[in-house]
Amino acid sequence: MRVSYDWLKTMIDAPESPKELSDEYIRTGTEVEAIDVVGESFEHVVTAQVLEKTPHPDSDHMYVCKVSVGDKNVDAEGNPEPLQIVCGAQNFEAGDHIVTAMIGAELPGGIKIKKSKLRGVASFGMNCSARELGIGGDHAGIMILPEDAPVGMPFGEYYGSSDTVLDCEITPNRPDCLSMIGMARETGAIFDRDYHVELPAIKSKTGRATADEISVEIADEGLCDRYVARIVRNVKVGPSPDWMVKRLNSLGIRPHNNIVDITNYVMMLTGQPLHAFDLSTFAEHDGHRSVVVRAAKQDETFQTLDGEERVLDAGMGLITDGERPVALAGVMGGMDSEITDASVDVLVESACFNAGRTSHTSRDLSLISDASIRFERQVDETGCVDVANVTCALIEELAGGEVAPGYVDVYPAPKTIDSITLRYQRVLDICGAPIERDFVVRSLTRLGCTVEETGEDYLVTPPSFRPDLPREIDLIEEILRLWGMGRVEATIPAAKNHIGGLTHEQQLTRKVGQILRACGLNETTTFGFAAPGDLEKIHMSADGRGVPVVLMNPLVAEQTEMRRSLLPGLLQSVAYNEAHGTTNVHLYEIGTLFHGRENASLPRETQSVAGVLTGSWTDQTWNNTVDKLRFFAGKGIVEELLEQLRVPKVRFRVAEGEGYDFLQPGRAAEVLSGGTVLGWVGEIHPEAREAMNINQIVVAFELDLDKLIKGAHNQENYHEFSPFPAVQHDLAIVVPDEVTCEDLLQRITSAGGKLLENVRLFDVYRDPIRVGVGKKSMAFSLTYRSDDHTLTSDEVERAHGKIVTKLCKATGGEVRS
Template sequence: MRVSYEWLGTMVDLPADPADLVKELIRTGTEVEAVERVGADLENVVVGRVVSCEPHPDSDHMHVTQVDVGDLNTDAEGNPVPLQIVCGAPNVVDAECVAVAMIGAELPGGVKIKKSKLRGVESCGMNCSQRELGIGSEHEGGIMLLPADAPVGMPIADYLGIADTVLDCEITPNRPDCLSMTGFATEVGAVLEKPVAVELPDIQREVRPASKDLVTVAIDDPELCSRYVARVVKDVKIGPSPEWLAQRVTAAGSRPINNVVDVTNYVMYLTGQPLHAFDLGKLKDRDGKRSIVVRAAREGEEIETLDGQVRQLTPDMAVITDGGETPVALAGVMGGMNSEIDDTTTEVLLESACFSPGHTSRTSRDLGLMSEASIRFERQVDAAGCAEVADIAAALFEACCGAEVCKGAVDVYPEPVTVEPITLRPSRVRQLCGADIPTDFMVACLARLGCAVVPGKPGMPIEVVPPTTRPDLTREIDLVEEVLRLWGMGYVEPSIPAARNHTGGLTEEQRREKLIGATLRESGLNETLTYNFATSGDLERLRMTDDGRGDAVAILNPLTSDQGEMRRSIVPGLLRSVAYNIDHGVPDVALYEQGRVFFGRADQAQPDEPHYVAAVYSGQWRQDGWDQRFEPFSFFDAKGAVEQLAAALKIERLRFKTANPEKYPWLQPGRAAEVLVGKERIGWCGNVHPLALADFGIDAEVVAFELDQDKLLAHAQEFRAYEDIPTLPGVEVDLALVVGEDKDYETVVQRVKSAGGKLLDDVRLFDVYRDPVRVGPGKKSMAFALTFRSPDRSLTSEEVDKTMGKLVQKVQRSLGAEVRG
């Protein structure tokens, strides 16, 4: 919402410095995104006096003018000299004072003024029309003529009084009242504790025939349109708007077009009620009357909107029709070309209506057609004010368009709006706010906001009737919020909330979630956050199977085309982050994320939303130095981080199992593992397959892991079982086993530990050797350091040899292994 400081100042007493108002608005919940100086784009545009005007020697329609701009143009001795300007406007011969854009000026629309030659004659500026200055719609009549006593050299913005400050305010969806100057003035008056006075025009004279004798209105479905007011004005004279009207429409963010369109725009900015003007003569005459019918669009119906595009309509959209037949406007969004106001218009049907917020929002979104009107209807327009706003617009048509206003209006209002009173308890306000706010302040601030307030006896509740412009005020707590924000959060003393049997703090699960993040950061990873939305087909692009991940959860109204469903894995989002970093010259990436994934189920209304944790590595820990080289990230970096997590969460029986390439096609065979706790699979880790990386635009190796955080936490323990520190020496024995290449480390170690019995304390792999001659083709030698220990005695060599002999026999039998000497 663009708020003109000058316009606002006519309604409420404002601080001299707009920054003071901005500070108060932000304090009370209205964000001000920008403060703009209107008229700043008219720099180097000044008042000039035409000294002479001669015909151009080589043109039958141009003139060579000498224009005095005072001390702004001087000769070598510093004496003022006129500017020579070639001008093609027909009315320049009658000009005394004009608006002059000097060299260096940049006019609205990006027009830069430079020294030039027109038909061989040098021109050092431009005599401007209203349209060229962006302050009006008049252009064809020629340049803008100023009174003879206009002060030469004065900036045109200061002379015309169009120098203004505009506040660009972000209005939250629950405050439709602030999308109008009157509503915003009410808000400012409440914030500054100032009275608000808005002068509204009155109709001077109404003539016959009455509007009801010229127009009929019918609403097929009150759900689409809760009120429709129609007024007729005749003898309209289309032309440029008065300067004050054009300036205010410009300050509000619209371009002046003509007096009819500008009036409807001005009234919308003034009151927040969008209006639409139909050319009455373009509607079908039915026995001396025109008929307006508001109905749902029919399937396959079309309308050409004012932007020149033909729109395909659906039954969810509301249309204004000519007698229920041809659509002449999209309700709440935009008018149609077949009823457009043009230079031949003399009779206008003025619409002031209230359309369904939901239908308007969907129509605007489905057609990709957003307008100032749709923005307001989406947030809910005040149906109770439709008739009054129509009268304001009719009065301005009378004043600005020379129109005659037909008597009365056609007002179809099936279910008038009623507002129920709200009981406000001052004691409850003080209790919830934690501040000793006086009751008198509550009464006063709510009254300034437009509420009808009936104070009770001391200590008794207050009866409050909110204005119809505030649909957000429906409960006592809404009024409490209004009182508190105007009182000021900064005046509330910090305090600890009262609670019974509650000491606060984090739950055990929350502490463990935070511990996961802290552990991964300690492991060298950086936390990131990607979208919960995903591109359709992300799993297929990654070559990840959807086994156990349910169905894709589609988004009905995605924000963008590449965010059409909820993610079923965190990894695609992390890979996009890797690609982005590499593309921007950051090759070394180590990121992790904790978040939800979404698994749809055909037999469930809501998807499953488990928590996952995932990480990606690409590059190396840091750049090589002159004295040190770093290895690239590998599978073991990811595996080590998972082991660190298990240690921090005191998870026992964590193990890794070689991943089956058919089950994990997105990982490189031989460089991937399933992560298990006991027999339960909780995730995977490994090198991402190059073909999957290529589909994400990554030409580098990436290692990743993804764990089901809920399952991970289910195995976490508060305490680890205590084990005595060994006090007796162990006996170490080396064992080299020759096994087939198909035997993985986990399988061999499990068999060794099982065969070793209670005396086997530790097994450590220290060498893997392959040689087709010495070891044999398709085989490998795995050398282990075995530690035997007893908790209560020193072992003898006989005990160790006996245990070792049994171990070798069992391992040879179960694995088909040979002992390598």
């Protein structure tokens, strides 16, 4: 929400400094992203004078002008030369003083001035109308300045008009702040000052009554909470007055014509979206017209005001004239019923559409508008009639309209507001601050609440425009917000008869993070929300992950589901870092996954830990060559994590099947503890990396944290170190290629008995001549030791021979000489 400082000052005695106002907004929970000055500089826009005006050689309505811009008359070689500008306006002559935007200027509405050719003639700027400059609504011709206006002066300096605008981030629970009146009310509550707004009133009502000419029907329940319609006849469509254009420009809204501008102006003033229809475009039967609010049919099409043909889903809200759609309810009007210069009779719509349905329509169509933003945060339906009256009064005043008597109001379920008992002692207990009674009453009253004293406590009725205040605790929060959290003295929380501490699960979760950080990974936090199809995008199977949990009111159109894996979010972080030149990325995340269940009200939630590795551990230097991180780097981290957690019977097996299509075949493994699958580790498949715009190799892992914690052990049995020497033997055995190292290690360990202390693979060798085709030589270092005596050579040879015999018999291998 952009808040015009000049406009705000007409409603309330605002602080002299916009910075002070911004600081107080931030203190009370409204973030201010920027403080902009609109119309201050008009960079590259100057006062000018027309020196020559000649007809365009290839146009009957355009002119080629020589325009003097003072000391800025410089051509490409630096010689003094007036600008050549092609202009289509008809209201100027040679000698007139005008306003010119030179190359490099950027006008309101995002218009950038560049060198161009118009019908073969080069043009080096633009002669501007008041509307193009954002200081008036007239665009019939260019802006003519007085004869004594200087030439070449920056227009901002000459015009001397600017406005400070605070760009505020309004939280979703505060729809009342999406208006200038709402921000004036908020400012009054913060500074304990009165605010006042002078709203125009309808002066006279003539002609046929609105209810006699039009009827309103809400055909589908749940689409619209209230619909109010009024008719204004004989309007004169034209430019809006300068004061309105300036205010709309300050708030980032480009003017169109006086009727459309009035609806936008009232929306920004009150927070109630409105729409003006050309009444003549509605189907008429015996002098009567209809407005029908209904749900769209599947694949029904509708052309919105932006000229796009939209394909609608079943259930999206439509406004129709009983025969054809004229607007997308709560989002945008249609091309066929828009206000044009030829419009005479206007139908004013002031309605309140369902928040959830509007949000789905807007986001499913990727069509976000000022109206949809307000409707999906809940508009105050009780004000629909008053806002319609204000709109008609402005049309009467600024467009010469004749307001029809009465209005049509369809309100199926009038809103009721329950009063809340507010306990003063509860306020003190919750806030922990000596907040005076007078402050409690003043604050709530300035926020729009009705406060009635009932002995020691209060009976509070929240205003209809504050749907976020249904409970006592919400009122207390508002009181504390205005009082100031910074004024509350810090105290140590009471802890009677118990000692604080972390649970077993919390301790192990923290230990997981400590281990991964010790392994060189950095903790990150990605969004708990996900885009539809994010698993399919990287070819990750959804089997076993439940159905998607879809958000009713997503904050971002691309994040409409709850995540079912941590991997997509981590891969987005890798892609972001790579795009910004960071190639060595080592991240991990511990987070919650959400698995929807059919016919269940709540999803199943699980804890997961995942990591990604790209690049290398360190940057390469002139004296240090680094290795790229591959599969075994990720496997080593997983092994270290499981060893530190003392998870028993850990083993790895090849990850195969459609469930692992997102991993590179031959470089992926399942992680098991006994027969329980803990997760996976591997290199991401090139197609999955390409889908995420990642060029380099990515090693990743994801483990079920709940299973990890269940299988982890805090302590390990103590074993004394043996004081007797160890004996080492090497064993190289030739086996078929399909025999895995894990298989050999298990068999060696099983056959080695108590004397075998350690076994380690130190070499893998392949040679079709020396070893044989389809075979490999695997060399192990075996360590033998006894806890109670020094081993003899006979004992070691017997144990070693037993291992060799069983190994060769089980695998079909042979000892390599």
